[in-house]
Amino acid sequence: xxxxxxxxxxxxxxxxxxxxxxxxxxxxxxxxxxxxxxxxxxxxxxxxxxxxxxxxxxxxxxxxxxxxxxxxxxxxxxxxxxxxxxxxxxxxxxxxxxxxxxxxxxxxxxxxxxxxxxxxxxxxxxxxxxxxxxxxxxxxxxxxxxxxxxxxxxxxxxxxxxxxxxxxxxxxxxxxxxxxxxxxxxxxxxxxxxxxxxxxxxxxxxxxxxxxxxxxxxxxxxxxxxxxxxxxxxxxxxxxxxxxxxxxxxxxxxxxxxxxxxxxxxxxxxxxxxxxxxxxxxxxxxxxxxxxxxxxxxxxxxxxxxxxxxx
Ligand SMILES: C[S@@+](CC[C@H](N)C(=O)[O-])C[C@H]1O[C@@H](n2cnc3c(N)ncnc32)[C@H](O)[C@@H]1O
Numbered sequence: 001x002x003x004x005x006x007x008x009x010x011x012x013x014x015x016x017x018x019x020x021x022x023x024x025x026x027x028x029x030x031x032x033x034x035x036x037x038x039x040x041x042x043x044x045x046x047x048x049x050x051x052x053x054x055x056x057x058x059x060x061x062x063x064x065x066x067x068x069x070x071x072x073x074x075x076x077x078x079x080x081x082x083x084x085x086x087x088x089x090x091x092x093x094x095x096x097x098x099x100x101x102x103x104x105x106x107x108x109x110x111x112x113x114x115x116x117x118x119x120x121x122x123x124x125x126x127x128x129x130x131x132x133x134x135x136x137x138x139x140x141x142x143x144x145x146x147x148x149x150x151x152x153x154x155x156x157x158x159x160x161x162x163x164x165x166x167x168x169x170x171x172x173x174x175x176x177x178x179x180x181x182x183x184x185x186x187x188x189x190x191x192x193x194x195x196x197x198x199x200x201x202x203x204x205x206x207x208x209x210x211x212x213x214x215x216x217x218x219x220x221x222x223x224x225x226x227x228x229x230x231x232x233x234x235x236x237x238x239x240x241x242x243x244x245x246x247x248x249x250x251x252x253x254x255x256x257x258x259x260x261x262x263x264x265x266x267x268x269x270x271x272x273x274x275x276x277x278x279x280x281x282x283x284x285x286x287x288x289x290x291x292x293x294x295x296x297x298x299x300x301x302x303x304x305x306x307x308x309x310x311x
Pocket of ligand 1: 009010031032035056086088112136
């Protein structure tokens with residue numbers, strides 16, 4: 001499947017709007033513009049006196065976001081928009097480049113969009129054969145095949161354990177290293193076969209709820225795209241980028257990411273920099289989870305800057 005025709009459904013829209021409360025005239029950063037679902041809601045709320053800065057590492061998605069925002073804002077009714085193909089880890093430099101001193105809202109909706117996941121050409125999914133790529137940003141010079149074919153057995157095992165707590169990380173790493181001696185591992189279907197044979201299960205009928213290759217694919221995607229390091233950079237920079245009263249909202253999709261956000265917010269609250277608006281992470285309602293399966297693992301946390309910098 002190309003993924004091009006798949007529309008990404010934004011998650012937790014009501015919760016984002018009711019907690020972030022974007023106001024007319026505010027300066028808002030959508031750090032993960034995607035298909036512009038959240039960006040268009042934010043754009044409508046801040047109106048023609050506001051400014052929207054949208055970032056994405058994927059040029060195709062950035063263009064989709066720009067088009068969607070333009071479509072929902074009647075001529076002259078939308079905010080001033082800047083669309084920047086950039087990693088959100090570079091947000092401080094992006095804002096400096098745009099001459100923006102501080103912002104009122106930063107939203108990050110982490111991970112891949114639905115179309116990226118379903119695009120077999122990107123190799124993010126274990127359910128369709130494709131090249132073992134996994135880059136969200138095609139300017140990165142290392143893809144998943146490079147990692148799988150070059151890391152040592154212990155480095156591969158650590159990668160699987162640290163990023164996705166894959167309990168069979170050693171077995172899988174060992175089998176990968178055995179198989180790649182014969183020939184380079186290039187396709188997602190080859191990796192699925194290797195993981196399943198390491199675990200002694202069939203790729204088609206396996207016990208348990210999740211596919212045996214789920215954690216391996218997630219860990220590789222996170223490593224290829226440096227997802228943890230990027231999130232940590234954004235979280236570290238945000239207190240200095242938000243004006244007083246500015247809100248930071250992060251939507252995460254697995255416990256490792258959510259834990260990082262939670263601890264950053266708690267540290268900043270201890271330092272007197274943030275108030276936390278979400279005592280617990282906000283999940284999708286049952287109705288949203290039924291309508292949009294991707295929302296089932298979504299968790300929203302929001303903090304507001306109340307005092308000086310954390311650094
Ligand atoms: C879950 S989607 C966002 C969907 C968006 N909120 C919407 O409503 O359509 C995540 C997007 O963030 C992008 N992305 C992932 N990591 C990024 C990063 N570190 N910096 C910038 N963009 C990133 C992906 O390319 C993808 O388009």
